[in-house]
Amino acid sequence: MPAPLTLGQIVARLGGRVAGDPGTVVHQVASLEKADARHISFFTGARHREKLAATRAGALIVGADGEGETTRPRIVADNPYLYFARVSQLFNALVSQPGGVHPSAVVAKSVKLGARVSIGAGCVVGENVEIGDDSCLYPRVVIYGGCTLGKRVIAHSGVVIGADGFGIADDGGRWVKIPQIGGVRIGDDVEIGANTTIDRGALDDTVIEEGVKLDNQIQIGHNTRIGAHTAIAGCVGIAGSADIGRHCTFGGAAMILGHLRIVDHVNVSAGTFISRSILKPGTYTGIYPVDQHENWARAAAWLRRKGKQHE
């Protein structure tokens, strides 16, 4: 159980200012719907106004424009969602697993572990892997030999780091495997979602720079580089040798071809397929618009006919 805090204590640590009683005590964060008098919740937009009116939260985090929306004790912050994240971190640990190596984990003798590393049940860590301080592998993560993880890296269950990239050469209709002898280097503060896979490089390393956040079931091909502080939502696939910039975002199920470059500060919409380099920051989209089936069938037939017309 985390220690309770007053609103005054919270703003002393995190900034912002209190409106209402700074001695109000809160014990945990909660949603507007589920909060009771012991909880602090947050309000970020007019479309949640009904929930705000109905909430029983003991305190709230609001922006300047939300201050007048409630008379409950509240903290006014520049960015209430970010502030809420920081408050939640006061009450909750970032990882739910104790430190140390679970006895069922299989860790090669040559592995170098930093301080306070946590390795969950059933993890397998191969030869010459290095893992930085305060990193956490949840149960059943596999790290193949020769890969490097920075500090405060979190890898969720089912993650596989360093499996062979998809390197094959055509020999008259049969495929010849190209040994994958590069590694994977993962920077500090990277989080990797459940069942995500990051392949080792064919010759050089696959690189995930610091602060990258990867959701679940992402596939990252060999020799790809993901620039620092890029965030990638679930089910995204990035093919081999892609060079992805810093501070990019990828919506869910976006797919990126290999051997291309995306500069810094590019936002790729969910469901979008990127087939060539993007050299200018901005938001890029390519989604077939959904409709009722009959309407879709008409438009699709029309589009297909267009493809058969030689202009």
Added chain:
Amino acid sequence: MPAPLTLGQIVARLGGRVAGDPGTVVHQVASLEKADARHISFFTGARHREKLAATRAGALIVGADGEGETTRPRIVADNPYLYFARVSQLFNALVSQPGGVHPSAVVAKSVKLGARVSIGAGCVVGENVEIGDDSCLYPRVVIYGGCTLGKRVIAHSGVVIGADGFGIADDGGRWVKIPQIGGVRIGDDVEIGANTTIDRGALDDTVIEEGVKLDNQIQIGHNTRIGAHTAIAGCVGIAGSADIGRHCTFGGAAMILGHLRIVDHVNVSAGTFISRSILKPGTYTGIYPVDQHENWARAAAWLRRKGKQHE
């Protein structure tokens, strides 16, 4: 080996009626192609007529319109495919794993297991998890702490339930993790396919209602609700806080954005991207029509030009 049954015994248990010798004995179900005299097979449509003519099955399950298509002993049923499913259940168990906890599984002491629960090799079940009667975890399932599974739940290998949702807040270009303190609640009779992931809620729970069927490699984001008896095919992604109705179907690789609502009885076609709420039952589609590459290139170029024209 299951005990053999006569057609008469089968209809006594499951309904329908026998045409031909009700004393015909069958030992197992089989496909039309592979069946021999010991097997019962099924015939559901005219396009399988050639296979029906060639089959050596000892007996068949047919609909009223199929009764005259064969002279072999047969059971006539309203819905032959459903009837076949029930016959197969007479001969075959729903799970292929014995009850009990495999010695290599790691199950926290605080876990509450119902009667006849089966937990396979290498599973990891976290603190305060509850699992209902007759549920089965195949090898290498991970359930994070605090999640609840109903009765008769089947989770296939590689499933991860309760990993952290993708909750991050932007702090001037760096991502701040939002602790994920909700859980996952899974109803009775839910089946979850191999390597599917269901994230825990950020604050409240992610909810999968009773009778939901999930195929392989599905990703379900935090705080999503999937309504009862909805069936979702492989490779589907559902982003966070989606509210999905009851009795829906999702074709393979459909992708659903977060924070939207889909009402009951909606069918989403395979490969379709849903970017806004669907408030009316029906079938919804959005797939780019495939064609020979040159035709596609022409139509796509045309469509792209259309986007650059200001009308």
Added chain:
Amino acid sequence: MPAPLTLGQIVARLGGRVAGDPGTVVHQVASLEKADARHISFFTGARHREKLAATRAGALIVGADGEGETTRPRIVADNPYLYFARVSQLFNALVSQPGGVHPSAVVAKSVKLGARVSIGAGCVVGENVEIGDDSCLYPRVVIYGGCTLGKRVIAHSGVVIGADGFGIADDGGRWVKIPQIGGVRIGDDVEIGANTTIDRGALDDTVIEEGVKLDNQIQIGHNTRIGAHTAIAGCVGIAGSADIGRHCTFGGAAMILGHLRIVDHVNVSAGTFISRSILKPGTYTGIYPVDQHENWARAAAWLRRKGKQHE
């Protein structure tokens, strides 16, 4: 450490011819950028000319048209990329795991293992599985009972072979599970990427023929057949009962509906959705063209309007 080789020794084994000093000794393969005097690299196209000029590689593999591009010692080969693959195999093993069964693996007593099979930590191999000579399961592979793997099969971590296919029958709004009693048969020389899933057949077997190469996070539905020497990139989904030919290629995230047929020598582009049989060899594509978001929105709105027009 592999033994060093001279260029003369390499061509004696693999063919091709040496230009420059055949006594040049190389110890390992490397990329043009990372190579030093101990390495052999390769040059396959004019777009890498700058890297070629800057490389410090001790030797190179080039095509006939590349012979004059460098004065470094070099091997001239018909297909330099394929030749490079073979040279890399002289210096590097195809699998990075020693033979034998890791003590943490759970292998049923009835399993039949060929010679020199390698089974990594945490693998689970069910009843009556057969695995051919020289095959390798990396850590945490699960093979359900009754599946068969050929010789020299490589399965990467997180692979699940033989989980139940998605077989359900509608009983008035509730789903009835159809027991999945077929198996999976995998031919010789198949490689399977991390977290890929291959479901067991409903009645007959799912079949992956010899020489098929599967990348990561691929889903293969029940009763599908993949013809020999077909290569499938990451994140592809193939629904049940698809019949895929030999010598096909599938780009990343292609999606294939079930119950259809694709003949030999078909190339499906990345991101393409195949909804009907393809009976003619060739390259098939169906990708919504990406653009800046505003342009996309215009074209998509236009396309949607087209669907609502009754011609």
